[in-house]
Amino acid sequence: MRTVGIVVEYNPFHNGHLYHVQQSRKITGAGAVVAVMSGHFLQRGEPALLDKWARTEMALQGGCDLVLELPVAYSTQSAEWFARGAVATLDATGAVDSLCFGSESGEIAPFRAAARALREEPQQFRDRLNERLAEGLPYPAAYELALAAHLAESGETSLAIAQPNNSLGLHYSLALERLNSHIESYTITREKSGYNDQTPSDEAIASATAIRKMLMESETLDAAKAFVPPSTLHIMERERAAGRKAVDWRNFETTLLHSIVTKSAGEIGTMHEMTEGLEHRLLNAIAQLPDLRFESLLASLKTKRYTRTKLQRALLALLLGHTKTALSPASLEDGPGYIRVLGFTPAGQALLKRMRHAAKWPVLASVAQATKSAPFLTLDIRATSAYALGRNPSATPRELLRDYYEPPIRIGF
Known part of the structure; x- marks a missing residue:
């Protein structure tokens, strides 16, 4: 059975993502789809709208067969390391033979050529x-x-x-080249909405950015209803009813400020993404803020050199305690070293059986016995705790340590 891999965040899963899954199957002739999905914190240095288990369920209901977690050590990185971690995970399954990504270009040849030209940089x-x-x-x-x-x-x-999807596509292609992977790359054109579009320009397709804006500005889900599959809408309704409301940086303002004001410039400077004296700029900015809102802090830090995404990643590393040493290129180069299963369908279960013999790394359905041999997994467990506290300061110990208790999501059994 041919199997296509995709790299996703699903923040949240919407009709454009559904199109991507369907087209990925079609153009590759795949009978199964494996999604490598970011966990609780994402590539642009942001918290996910909903937790990774709710988004895993969205993925499975939307046509994915197996959802694997991209560790936070990679999911919050620049395009190069984000792509490296995701592609290395797909390659390590031993069961994925193609990769399909969305792009503004829509033609795969330029990506392959550029990757060959830059393979050795x-x-x-x-x-x-x-x-x-x-x-x-x-x-x-x-x-x-x-x-x-x-x-x-x-x-x-x-x-x-x-263009953001082209940038990621180039780095997926580079990762395939540098890993000498047998996986064949494909791309489809991103349809009807741009990556950063703030408002919809189509009746059924909107960017995740626009959908998040709708959700954060409304007490109901009505505005987003036309742009997400019914299964996504149902999951979002269920999460709201259970008190698990949408999350953004505002949930972490107090914790982030505590992380800043309790550290010296030298201590902040050891954190990942803190470069070119950003730690000094950060401490100086605190005294001049008009208020203690995250957006005010970003505005005070932003320059031509420091983009919003760069700053968000730096502040997220500070929030999560990610140091330059822990996330050095040397530590990231070989990939996560394990495959974390978040959910599967019957077709995904069949893939997992193949992976028992074909996978290059341990395949983990449970984290309890694996943390010593998988240091990046420890960072994911801590990220879950931080996310749970941000969403609900009165979270229970079980919610903080949910990685130990939550089995993979099963759909279609």
């Missing part, structure tokens, strides 16, 4: 990148200019990686 490319950074450009813009020059010199088709 030539010195000439690095020099160009450093020159652009020295001019004060933010990293994404500097990377795009260096890449465009390198591809032109190599005679390859240019690739607009300032």
